[in-house]
Amino acid sequence: MAEPVSTLPLARSASSSWKGPVAIGILALVILAVGSVSLPTFLVNNMIRAFLYAAVALTVDVLWGYTGILTFGQSAFFGIGAYAAGLIFTHEGFSWSLAAAALAAGLGVSWVVSRAVGWLAFYHGASPLYASVVTLVLPIVLVQGIYSGGEFTGSSSGLSGFDSIDIPLEAWFFIAGALLTVLAVTAWLFVRSDAGRLLVAIRENESRCEYLGIDVSRYKARLMDICAVIAAFAGFLFACVQMVVAPEYAGFVFGTELVIWVALGGRGSLIGPIVGAMLIDVGSAYLSGNLPYIWTLLVGVAFVVVIVAMPRGLAPVVASAVRRAVPRRRGTAPRPVAFLAAKPREKADADATRPALSLTNVQKHFGSLKVLDGISFDAHAGELLSLIGPNGAGKSTLMRCIADGAERSSGRVTIGGTDIGKLAPYDCVALGVGRKFQTATVFESMSVAEALRIARHRVSPPSKWKRDATLELPQPALDVLRLTGLDRIPERECRYLSHGQKQALELAMVLALEPRTVLLDEPTAGLTKQERTQIGEIFVALSSQYRMCLLLVEHDLEFVQQISSRIIVLHQGRIVMDGGVHDVVHSDLVRAVYAGETHAAENAA
Amino acid sequence: MKAIPTLIRQAGTLVMLAMASHAVLAADPVKIGVPVGLSGANSVVAPSVVQAAQLAVDEINAKGGILGRQVSLEVADDGSGAAGAQKAFDSLIFDKKVNALISMETSAARNAGLPIVTRGKVPFIYTSFYEGRSCNRYMYVDAWVPDQQVAPIVDYFVKQYHAKTFFLIGSDYAFGRGMLDFTKTYIEKQGGKVVGNEYLPMDGSDWTPIISKLQGAKPDAIITSTAGGAPNVTLTKQLRAAGVRVPYGNLAVDEGTAKSMGVDAEGIYISGSYVTNIDTPANKTFMAAMQKRFGSDLKTPNDLSVPEYEAIYLYKAAVEKSGSFDTAKVIPALAQVSFDGPRGTIQMSKQRHTPLTMYLGQVQANGSVKVIQSFKNVDPGAQCPALK
């Protein structure tokens, strides 16, 4: 799901104030008002359509450019809104109450259809390809339904000649333009805000988001619902001003055209798709008459070239040219975020007697291959439990079984006394477990502070329209940041961090969840000796000082010996030993299992 | 003191400018807008339509134009669909400011353009056959509607082949359904029975289940109304491949496609208001003129392009009758004028539509169409009772 080329370093504006975008919005409204009366009628007509298309293109950008959901189906929602108006005005006539009913119907039906699409396409483990397929099938089915509707829906000819809201074209120009402006400003504020960063986080690393307690599927579905309703509203207005609806407005050719406009204009930039949609639509009115076949060919070639060679589209090219031409007067350095200590949410020793983690007869098999068999143990708060064993013993699988309810084949896992059943990772996080992956997975194009704020999403939802200057983190996370120096570089992008820094950041992110149990999958892989010592100290502090239960998968026996309070040895999917450090390290069994490493264990002892 | 000669000189310049511009205005050409499907589904037939329009305009200009003004054509691409039509109609009416729109469209394009025609208050002559009952204050139609096209085929099948049971096949869109609904009603009125009425999506190419049903129903005759182009060809091919040889009337195939279908098309009956070998002096003159004007680039005139030619002449007649280009005067005049063209006498006097001579033809082995019967003055029926 992480697409390397799509980690676009989106330009972030200097101030987090909402005044900028709103001021630009008001200016745009003024220009619209002036333009509505001064532009020639032909251009006014065309631009009304272009505004509404651009509004829909904006939703495609939010869904695809920012969140990574490739959708061909926004045209279907546009069509639903348009046909709601067309059908009611044709069969029932026009009145203001009927118009309100049509609008309600259009928005309502869109919302229901979007829920259905969301149920089909967004669930834990769904592939993005499948989601795109569903959005492709939607307009096909809808258009076929329209064709089959005979005279009721107008079939292939569409519906025309119905009465509609009787206001002059200039007023429509302003209304359509105002809709686009309001949408653009709102979207701009949202994607810049702290909550908006989640879109990019999902696009870059959906799995990490799930393990940070975010119900990604539900979020995507909600986002699509909102975009569907917006597209339907644009479609409704379209039908009202054009007084015609036709199946092609709901079809997948239009749906793919929207994607093409967004790709060409510049995905993930908001202004790119708006300009792209308007330029191509208005331009085609002028040019397609002169070059009917070449026009489509040119657009096709430009599209392929952009996707292959310039995936960010043309907007960044234009933006950098503008930036070079117009020197910024103010400094571009964003205001650094300050980290503060958060008040602990839960009482530290809520239930010290109940085990933090309890496994009973957990099994995992792939077909006939048994990877885990009869795993049973309890772990308590304050324990630093290390899981060792040769490769292929099933250690990572065991970690997954604890953090993801759907992973194991049978057996029981309880976290903090609650059976995780078949819960998805984000629900397991809610029960108090945090998992740190083997390879450091953070959000490449985000800054340290932004990544940490995403981690706090579940605990303290970020603002949907502004950027906070402070971020509260629990003390353990702050300790990790201070110890590794990350608290001094909150604005550095994660892609520029060293491997050790990424490991530390991911650990801080997991700790930001305020878990009671932390699963650490080979945390010392790739670290220098000094970093290893540092992180070992942190782990010890987490378990002894903060009373967390730590479960560590490790290969470095020396490291394990130094910090653990208890060691479990896994071999061929079974627990072969479970006891104190000294007993395990000096046992014959372990020596046999780790044939080559007994020397190191003996020498250290 | 010195200012007065300057003033007079300035005034004189102004007067001369005014006279010159008036002279320029007087020579302003009459613009006829032709929004047509240069791309999209109609792009196969669009060139022939443009050619027919060009010939009409050239001939009219050679004889002095309309009311002393030369005529010029403005062609725009409507993409054969609603979105493109809106752009094309907008461009022609509000940007190029044409005096009239005369063209053929798909129904979706026509419906999308009508609100713009109403807003722009420009006469619009629709030159394509269609499913009927489209009405607009500014629109006239000089092509046929189902009421005119279906009867010849059904009557012939009943009389010649004693057909009692019919199987109807169509593409699932407005024209296909409209034609076959009318056909079904007409057949039942004549005492026949419809034993099957099946539709495939417009872009469908696999007629297998329908053909199987047809073979099960064993009808005396088949009548089809599929979308133009590929569906016609695929259906015919698959029917022949399945060995179906009952009398086959195709409501939606033109001469050109029939010719290109080769041996599979032999025996198909078609009905229309124009075939190239109509034996009248008017058609022969028209064909000769087209051949001379376009030579080897000539696109075969057909039932979609010849009405365009005649419509331009009808517009000329209406303007001359009303003495002005003013829409309010031209619209009523269009119902009163007539023109003798390759298809016979055309007068759009029946609720904006025109009685036509319909020809029943059969495709021969060499691809040409032999005229079997002709029906004069077939009435279009009640198309727009609300308009007069």
Added chain:
Amino acid sequence: MLNLGLDIATTAAILFIVSAGLLMVFGVMKIINFSHGAFLTVGGYASVIVAHAGLGWWWSVPCALAVGFVLGMLVERFIVRPLYARPLDAILATWGLGIIVGQIITLIFGRGVQMVASPVDGAVPFLGTQYSAYRLILVGVAVLVALALGWLVNGTRLGLQTRAVIMNEALARGLGISSARVRFMTFCTGAALASTAGCLITPLASVDPNMGVPWIVGAFMLVLVSGSSLVSLAVASLVLGGAQVLVSTFVNPVLGGLTIAVLAAVLLRFRPEGFARG
């Protein structure tokens, strides 16, 4: 009843032939080649060219194979290879390519519908009923294609390497298999297959610049429910193709046209592996 059975068998055969090329590409490269429709169209026009040259129809098959293969080479090199890490973008780029190819074909051949004479005409008696001869032949062709592909994948060295890459690309590369070459050959073969399929369906359909488009979504859904197995594709073609025929015959053909897409989408929701073994 027999007719219905034959309808199902022949429809499944046609679907299999059309989708086999797409399956190869998806199985190995995990991308959906949305220009599949364009390759079908290219194959159709290959038979037009052969017909214009006066050669017998059966020459179209090798001609289509060759043209498809060459075109596949160009596409893989310039469009698919740079997008290996971006599968969703690969869908878009191949879709754009399909548009481009369609426009170029229109420019060269015009937008009109072309006819290609069928090599085998009319219906023949078969098991007591009259049935279209060509459709019956296609069942045989489908079996041939399946056998040929099966031999290619299971009986040749390249096939073995391909299977290795499908199962575990990183490991295969670690063992010295050039996965780039495997993917290149796979794509070219898939494209050649698509082109051949296009020429094989011309006797039943017409040739026009958009002839491939209606097949894309159906083939695409069939491949998604088949994973990377030829056997699953055959099963899917029979089951979903059969459903399409049944719905078209007993309900109406409009819903029938939607059957494959809708059924496949719902099936994948509950069983993401589709018909492939889990």
